[in-house]
Amino acid sequence: xxxxxxxxxxxxxxxxxxxxxxxxxxxxxxxxxxxxxxxxxxxxxxxxxxxxxxxxxxxxxxxxxxxxxxxxxxxxxxxxxxxxxxxxxxxxxxxxxxxxxxxxxxxxxxxxxxxxxxxxxxxxxxxxxxxxxxxxxxxxxxxxxxxxxxxxxxxxxxxxxxxxxxxxxxxxxxxxxxxxxxxxxxxxxxxxxxxxxxxxxxxxxxxxxxxxxxxxxxxxxxxxxxxxxxxxxxxxxxxxxxxxxxxxxxxxxxxxxxxxxxxxxxxxxxxxxxxxxxxxxx
Numbered sequence: 001x002x003x004x005x006x007x008x009x010x011x012x013x014x015x016x017x018x019x020x021x022x023x024x025x026x027x028x029x030x031x032x033x034x035x036x037x038x039x040x041x042x043x044x045x046x047x048x049x050x051x052x053x054x055x056x057x058x059x060x061x062x063x064x065x066x067x068x069x070x071x072x073x074x075x076x077x078x079x080x081x082x083x084x085x086x087x088x089x090x091x092x093x094x095x096x097x098x099x100x101x102x103x104x105x106x107x108x109x110x111x112x113x114x115x116x117x118x119x120x121x122x123x124x125x126x127x128x129x130x131x132x133x134x135x136x137x138x139x140x141x142x143x144x145x146x147x148x149x150x151x152x153x154x155x156x157x158x159x160x161x162x163x164x165x166x167x168x169x170x171x172x173x174x175x176x177x178x179x180x181x182x183x184x185x186x187x188x189x190x191x192x193x194x195x196x197x198x199x200x201x202x203x204x205x206x207x208x209x210x211x212x213x214x215x216x217x218x219x220x221x222x223x224x225x226x227x228x229x230x231x232x233x234x235x236x237x238x239x240x241x242x243x244x245x246x247x248x249x250x251x252x253x254x255x256x257x258x259x260x261x262x263x264x265x266x267x268x269x270x271x272x273x274x275x276x277x278x279x280x281x282x
Contacts, residue, residue, distance in 0.1 A: 042159040043069060043159075044068050044069070044157055044159070044193070044194075045194055046157065046158045046159055046162075047156075047157065048147075048149075048154045048155070048156055048157075048164075048168045049067065049068060049154060049155055049156075049157055050152040050153070050154050051065045051067060051072060051074055051084065051146075051152075051153050051154065051155050052065060052074055052152070052153045053151060053152055053153070053184075054082075054148055054151045054152060054153060055151070056153075057074055057075065057076045057082055057153060058076060059076050059077070059078060059080060059102075060075075060076065060078070060101070060102045061075060061076060061102070062074070062075040062096070062097050062100050062101065062102060062107065063075065063097065064087060064095070064097035064098060065097075067155075068155075068157050070086070071086070071087035071088065071095065071097070072084050072085070072086070072087055072097070072144065072155065073085045073086070073087040073095075073096050073097035073100065073107060074097075074146075074153055075097075075102050075107055075118065076102070077102060077104060077105040077106075077118055078102070078104050078105065079105065081105070081118070082146060082148055082153050083105075083107070083118030083119065083143070083146065084143070084144040084145075084146040084153070084155050085107060085116065085118065085121060085141050085142065085143055085144070086121075086141050086142040086144075088141075089109040089111060089112075089114060089116075089141065090123075090138075090139060090140065090141055091109065091111070091112060091114055091139070092111060092112070094109055094110060094111035094112075096108075096109045096110065096116070096141075098110070103115060105117055105118050105119065106118065106124060106125070112126070112127075112128075113125075113126070113127040113128075114126050114127075114135070114139070116140070116141050118143070119143070120140070120143060121140045121141040121142060121143040122135075122139075122140045123135040123136075123139035123140055123141075126139075144156065144157075145163065145164050147167065147168070149167075149168045149169075149170055149175075150168075150170060150171050150174045150175065151174055151181065154168055166233065166234055169232060169234075169235065169261075171261075197262065201227065201236075201238060201262070203222055203224045203227075203240060206220065206222040207219075207220065207221070207222060217246060217247045218244070218245070218246055219244075219245040219246075220242065220243075220244060220245075221242070221243040221244075221245055221250075222240055222241070222242055222243075223240060223241045223243070224238075224239075224240055225239040225240060225241060226238070226239040227239075230261070235261060235262065236261075236262040237259070237260070237261060237262070238259075238260040238261075238262060239257070239258070239259050239260070240257075240258050240260070241255060241256070241257055241258070242255065242256040242258060243255055
């Protein structure tokens, strides 16, 4: 679901938080398109990335996901295991996530019916191959390291192609279904994805960007309680309090305590008073 203010085309993607600039917003878009890039580091940081919600990939479903400069074919086999493969068939380059289907633990190419095993990417069956013949050894597609965590299908990306050096931590309340999702929203944002994670620790911008919009007598206050490292590796913790001020009066009964667990490029927000995930029996 795109934001109502989302725009794709000659004006570029909508920049979340800048709609209030109105005419100046067009100037902002132009500056983004002409910004000097300079010398770039590796395009994407090494780590785990969410490709889809688990519920988007039921048994037998193939999902095309374009991310990290790649096209992925994400599918769930007949045993319920999720696999992430390169979308393109090594035979003649057909996109197997468009028109392909699942048979057992294999992804079937829609062009010639070649079947690729999800666990290792090996082609195990070519329908018109003569009896007694086996598919050539080089007939295989790249398998991306993946896992399911916190109701999300995740893929490991590394600039040098190294194997995963750590696993994304699980949020116990989500994994055992004590908490359930209460909805989601999708925004297309004109920025590098690393900036989203880095933005999560920038408390100072909350007041200026995430205000009440056109309502002059409302004000959002954000107070930093704690920000520091976590006992577990690859984690950082952040605790803030949100307060709503109406006409100069602080409504303390609707304070929201927010406990944020930041996992490199993953951001889990666990709210005490208002949750992205809430108790399933609530």
